[in-house]
Amino acid sequence: MLSVVQRVSQARVVVGGATVGEIGAGLLVLVCAERGDAEAQADKLLAKILKLRIFSDEAGKMNRSVQDTGGGLLLVSQFTLAADTSGGNRPSFTNAAPPEEGQRLYDYFVARARAAHPLVQTGEFAADMKVHLVNDGPVTIPLRVVA
Numbered sequence: 130m131l132s133v134v135q136r137v138s139q140a141r142v143v144v145g146g147a148t149v150g151e152i153g154a155g156l157l158v159l160v161c162a163e164r165g166d167a168e169a170q171a172d173k174l175l176a177k178i179l180k181l182r183i184f185s186d187e188a189g190k191m192n193r194s195v196q197d198t199g200g201g202l203l204l205v206s207q208f209t210l211a212a213d214t215s216g217g218n219r220p221s222f223t224n225a226a227p228p229e230e231g232q233r234l235y236d237y238f239v240a241r242a243r244a245a246h247p248l249v250q251t252g253e254f255a256a257d258m259k260v261h262l263v264n265d266g267p268v269t270i271p272l273r274v275v276a
Contacts, residue, residue: 130238130273131271132159132160132161132272133158133207133270133271134156134272136265137203140262141203141262142252142258143260144257144258144259150203151203157203158202160207161208162208162225162226162235164223164224166230167234172241174272175242179195182194183270184197184198195246196246199247199248204252206255211224231254
């Protein structure tokens with residue numbers, strides 16, 4: 130599975146003019162399931178995200194996780210993370226999981242996150258979403274978990 134993790138001071142997702150998910154300080158996580166991914170990759174990715182030490186401690190060093198700070202998680206599905214541009218200028222998305230499998234793994238990821246963390250919000254799978262965020266730092270970390 131692929132993700133892009135952004136430390137934010139606030140973030141929200143709007144679908145059709147309505148806010149469907151919103152957090153204050155925490156992590157905006159763009160998530161993509163690739164062909165061949167399974168629950169094991171989702172579990173491994175979530176564990177990494179929850180323990181990722183990218184929040185400042187008292188000394189100003191990135192030493193604290195979202196779990197340490199009590200920040201929110203805003204989880205947004207984004208199959209375009211699997212883009213392959215090696216064949217030209219038009220991306221291919223054949224590496225992305227098929228839509229049904231992508232949604233199943235995204236839903237699994239969200240359910241596991243909600244079981245492990247007190248504040249989890251989401252976007253809407255396969256919707257045309259507008260993502261608003263204030264990137265704090267900026268801090269943006271790409272993560273890939275393989276079998």
